[in-house]
Amino acid sequence: MLAAVLLAVVLTSLLLASVNTYAAMKIIRTKELKFEFWSLPWFPQSDKAAEVIAKQLEEVGIKLELRRLESSVMYPKIENFEFQAYALATSQSPNPMGMVNSFHSSYCKPGIGSFWCHADPEVDELIDKVKTTTDKEILRKTLWKIQEKLAYESGFIPVYLTQSVKVIRAEWKNYTVMSGGLVEAYDIWSMLYMYKSDKPEENVFKIAFPSDILTLNPFMTVDLRSIWVINLIYDPLVRLDKDLNVVPWLAVSWEVSEDGKVYTFKLRKDVKWHDGEPFTADDVVFTFTEGIKQETSRFLGLKDIVERVEKVDDYTVRFVLKYPYPFFLVDLASGYYYIVPKHLVEGKDLKKWNNENPVGTGPFKFVKRVEGEYIVLEKNHEFWIKGVPKITKVIVKVIPDAQSRFLAIKTGEVDTERYDTPITLVEQAKKDPSLKVVKAPGIWLVYIAFNTYNFFYDPKVFEAIHYAINRTGIIEKANGGYGYPLYTILNEYWHKDLAAPLKFEYNPEKAKKILEEAGWVDIDGDGIREYVGPTLTPTTTTPTPTPTPSPTATATATPTPTAPSATAPVATVTKVVEETVVKTVVSTVEVIRTMFSTVTREVTSVVTDWTPTAVLSVVLLVIGIAIGYVVRRR
Amino acid sequence: MSLARFIAKKFFESAITVFIGVTVAFFLFRLLPGDPTAAFLDIRLSPEAKLKLIEEFGLNKPLWEQYFVFLANLLKGNLGLSFVYQGTPVTKLIFGPKLVNTVVLMGLGMFISALIATFLGLIVGWNRGSKLDRITTSVSYMATSAPIFWIGLLILLIFAGYLKLIPASGTVSVELIEADPLTRLADYLWHLVGPLIVIVIYFLPSYLLYVRNTVVGILGEDFIMVLKAKGLKDRAILFGHLLRFAMLTVVTLLALQSPLLVSGAIITETVFGWNGIGLLLYNSVLKSDYPVIQGIFILTIVVVVVANLLADIIHALIDPRIRFEGGRR
Numbered sequence: 032m033l034a035a036v037l038l039a040v041v042l043t044s045l046l047l048a049s050v051n052t053y054a055a056m057k058i059i060r061t062k063e064l065k066f067e068f069w070s071l072p073w074f075p076q077s078d079k080a081a082e083v084i085a086k087q088l089e090e091v092g093i094k095l096e097l098r099r100l101e102s103s104v105m106y107p108k109i110e111n112f113e114f115q116a117y118a119l120a121t122s123q124s125p126n127p128m129g130m131v132n133s134f135h136s137s138y139c140k141p142g143i144g145s146f147w148c149h150a151d152p153e154v155d156e157l158i159d160k161v162k163t164t165t166d167k168e169i170l171r172k173t174l175w176k177i178q179e180k181l182a183y184e185s186g187f188i189p190v191y192l193t194q195s196v197k198v199i200r201a202e203w204k205n206y207t208v209m210s211g212g213l214v215e216a217y218d219i220w221s222m223l224y225m226y227k228s229d230k231p232e233e234n235v236f237k238i239a240f241p242s243d244i245l246t247l248n249p250f251m252t253v254d255l256r257s258i259w260v261i262n263l264i265y266d267p268l269v270r271l272d273k274d275l276n277v278v279p280w281l282a283v284s285w286e287v288s289e290d291g292k293v294y295t296f297k298l299r300k301d302v303k304w305h306d307g308e309p310f311t312a313d314d315v316v317f318t319f320t321e322g323i324k325q326e327t328s329r330f331l332g333l334k335d336i337v338e339r340v341e342k343v344d345d346y347t348v349r350f351v352l353k354y355p356y357p358f359f360l361v362d363l364a365s366g367y368y369y370i371v372p373k374h375l376v377e378g379k380d381l382k383k384w385n386n387e388n389p390v391g392t393g394p395f396k397f398v399k400r401v402e403g404e405y406i407v408l409e410k411n412h413e414f415w416i417k418g419v420p421k422i423t424k425v426i427v428k429v430i431p432d433a434q435s436r437f438l439a440i441k442t443g444e445v446d447t448e449r450y451d452t453p454i455t456l457v458e459q460a461k462k463d464p465s466l467k468v469v470k471a472p473g474i475w476l477v478y479i480a481f482n483t484y485n486f487f488y489d490p491k492v493f494e495a496i497h498y499a500i501n502r503t504g505i506i507e508k509a510n511g512g513y514g515y516p517l518y519t520i521l522n523e524y525w526h527k528d529l530a531a532p533l534k535f536e537y538n539p540e541k542a543k544k545i546l547e548e549a550g551w552v553d554i555d556g557d558g559i560r561e562y563v564g565p566t567l568t569p570t571t572t573t574p575t576p577t578p579t580p581s582p583t584a585t586a587t588a589t590p591t592p593t594a595p596s597a598t599a600p601v602a603t604v605t606k607v608v609e610e611t612v613v614k615t616v617v618s619t620v621e622v623i624r625t626m627f628s629t630v631t632r633e634v635t636s637v638v639t640d641w642t643p644t645a646v647l648s649v650v651l652l653v654i655g656i657a658i659g660y661v662v663r664r665r
Numbered sequence: 666m667s668l669a670r671f672i673a674k675k676f677f678e679s680a681i682t683v684f685i686g687v688t689v690a691f692f693l694f695r696l697l698p699g700d701p702t703a704a705f706l707d708i709r710l711s712p713e714a715k716l717k718l719i720e721e722f723g724l725n726k727p728l729w730e731q732y733f734v735f736l737a738n739l740l741k742g743n744l745g746l747s748f749v750y751q752g753t754p755v756t757k758l759i760f761g762p763k764l765v766n767t768v769v770l771m772g773l774g775m776f777i778s779a780l781i782a783t784f785l786g787l788i789v790g791w792n793r794g795s796k797l798d799r800i801t802t803s804v805s806y807m808a809t810s811a812p813i814f815w816i817g818l819l820i821l822l823i824f825a826g827y828l829k830l831i832p833a834s835g836t837v838s839v840e841l842i843e844a845d846p847l848t849r850l851a852d853y854l855w856h857l858v859g860p861l862i863v864i865v866i867y868f869l870p871s872y873l874l875y876v877r878n879t880v881v882g883i884l885g886e887d888f889i890m891v892l893k894a895k896g897l898k899d900r901a902i903l904f905g906h907l908l909r910f911a912m913l914t915v916v917t918l919l920a921l922q923s924p925l926l927v928s929g930a931i932i933t934e935t936v937f938g939w940n941g942i943g944l945l946l947y948n949s950v951l952k953s954d955y956p957v958i959q960g961i962f963i964l965t966i967v968v969v970v971v972a973n974l975l976a977d978i979i980h981a982l983i984d985p986r987i988r989f990e991g992g993r994r
Binding site: 103242245246385399401402403404405407426428429430431432434435438439441442444613616648649652655656658659660662663 | 696762763798807811818819822829832836837842937945953
């Protein structure tokens, strides 16, 4: 009896709870579960996944119509919430707040760069709690709760984390493998301790970049290629070790105040700039104060966090925050905030500073840059950690073509490359004894997202999708098995125990059941589920006032952002004509662009195995010439 | 019409053509779907930083305002700032080593192709129907129809991969950056070999077939018979008379393709990492870097128009009839 009452209470409260949580975001339903599904053709990790996902979801009655779009076309549309659903990848960082923050309702606005939208006051409250708590346990629990809620309720469905696979010449020893992959931008350890020979002059490390770096100005970096180079010349206050823990660097130690708002850093006293001047607290204060004040793109994110930075003495710096931010140290270590010399940079417009001759405190000194071709760095013999780096010279070489890059590694012209080696080339590298394949958790989180802002929001459908996709199968087909299934927005490879232990087993039957219970039933037998309401069973004939469930019906469901037609009819006509013309041009160009990139991708993926291809090519050439000869003779 | 008036008129016409071309270039690239801020794929910029960037480049202003700013800057010789390369002036990106590299590669490639095509075409055409003719023409057809990136990769693979005769990429060896000019020139030429072979393979067959067909056509003319009847040796007819016709064909072709001299070879330059205008164009298109694409476009327009203007003036100098016909119109 008591048990029954308890059960009833629990059930009712659960029911109420579920009603409550879903009330936070407005339910928007389409007539049937049919979505235009966008994918980026030149990013195989998400593009091939999109194909597999569309196939798997079709089995449970959700139709995703795959359409390939170029990023420059797709991204603006996504940011303005003019889409239905898409598959893309987003980059991971050791700081979980980047990911978590994007689900705050303040980011649920078109035109500000948000790619997804979730507006739930409860989640907002939890995020605010995370931002200001100082207790580690509360922090972890709150983050878990956020992840769980988002997994069930947001239209953002994580699929997998890529595994980074890089090819390096086998003679190199003693490198560190960190999340993100070998010689990632913040990984200083490999660059310090790596060597291939006992003779220092032979330790020249050559790395191939697909294109030139954009800037040497640490305040305005937007690409990881530039950061990779800057990271060797300049030093940050703190760094991440190989397990992504914050460790001292230019700062030897730090103290955090009771309320978590004041960070006091003690600085190293034995550090010298490359030009011989000593490094002091003035440099740190200058870098942060000016970087934030001049609104440089790299330091702009600190504006909301840091109240002020002040010098206590020559080797002590105090950061006063606007609120107790628990990830401040992680942010300092992973946010690429490099300290610049005040005596050389003071008075410069940091946004326009092109820094042609960088002077830092880091393990390597800048030697020369030939734009579009090379960057050369040499060992800093006065570096403050004695005996390192082992590498005496670093050469960055620009090789635009992926095949040429791989060839250059094979012939020893370079030692490794900046980004992951394409999976098709990895198989070849495995056969070559002079090459080594190094694996690590990758940087890309592949996900699918629905437009919950103005197109579709039904959490039950999202839950069903979690069960309906076979993540290991997707990884196998999309990335040759190099990847880790993901279920929540944070993951153990980047955020350790902050990732919630939540899992959805592949179970299409369960997915179907959830959809049916939520009122999604295929009533017209076209394989796509229509909405009939949760009370109806499949056998009942439909008394719904929408009796024409033709496939074209969904087309009208697309929200058209038309302006109120209060203008004069003539103006409207010209506007319509104008719009049609622009639309036609736009879509034609889109088609051409997509075709071009798809063809290039397919062709290059064919031309991967070198020796047979070369032999085949030569044979084909000879046959062709022979045929031509015979034909002309006749 | 006097020559001076004729030239003035042509100048005026050319200026209008350039203006129209420049306007088309401006609007074409802005009508294209695409968002330059999407270029920052590596790291997701914060919304605030993104808005700042858009404001800095004036992308939030109406298109007409942007157009007038663009025209005003153009008159000052300013092609704008690159979106991607952190506000580097486009003129600095284009008019530097990149343009030199492309002109060297394309100029040398076209010149070598023209030279070989003229003499080989002459000989092949003279011996039409022979074994040599059949082999040359079938190889030429094969080469013209083979995709250029495939030839590029093949050459890279064979000469750089297996035989290790040429470098895989770039225009200069890093070890020799500080070397004396002569060594550097030799190094540059060594890097040039790979892309040059591809460019020659691209141009030579079509030039060759043109020359051969011209020669074959002329061989049936009466004056050849007269020359033969006069008792001239084959060699004298070939190099004394036919050579001029062959050269005329090649020169016309070269004139037609002169814009390629500055716009470069996108695919070849990408495969060989040849740091030229073609590679710049490729990277800029990928990243929607309008000002750079536009700059290259305008450069090409100007080269085409100036080449035509020069041709018109030279023709008018040589043949006065053109001037008068021009006047009647």
